[in-house]
Amino acid sequence: MVKLGVNIDHIASIRNLRLGKLPSPVQAAEIVESAGAAGITVHLREDRRHINDGDVITLRKSVKTKLNLEMSVAPDIVQFALNILPDDVCFVPEKRRELTTEGGLDLRSDMSRMRKIIGKLKSKNVRVSVFIDPVADQIRAAKDIDADFVELHTGKYAESFTAGSYKRELKRLTDAAGLALSLGLGLNAGHGLDYNNVCPIAAINGMNELNIGYSIICDAVFAGLFESVVKMKKLIENPGKY
């Protein structure tokens, strides 16, 4: 069965609007786990715009399923990962001004450094994944640098799904998935997946895990909004009673 990893970055995005403690990523992780997710994913960005170091340290202790840390290869972040030892690390490219991760890594650009970093993490039993576009040469490079998994970038697929013609992007992902599996790499995918577009991706042969964040957090807001308004209305209409 395909596993669900839930990215809870945007719980921290909301918390940071008021620089306070709520909503708590730790509480979010508990709910996500109790709902049956296989793991918690967080992206420690270089500018710490949502999840921060303290969150990751606390989650490392509280998460009972597994903690997947998405990160760049910036030396201080690599050192942080070597200190806290998440269960999984997923390397992603990072540009300061992007709203979210825009494309996959170019693994060919820095093979020896990547191989060295991956070796260090794997020697401490951290599983390593690399976030790449569904391109054959990148998948072969992932094998060359000894990654355990590829996480295929589904962003273009998600955009094409919205535009109404996703068959070509789905084929690229399916072909890339087949190549990854034939090379002995584990197969994950994510980015832009939502309740409408997820099924064709979940049905790809050999898919291990999907990492999904934004659409779940957006859905959760509306799933809970009705009850939250009723709860507040009850209090202010009968203040003496509570």
Ligand code: PXP
């Ligand atoms: N996987 C990776 C590597 C990501 O960078 C992200 C976004 O942080 C996701 C999955 C989740 O994407 P989304 O929030 O669009 O579901």
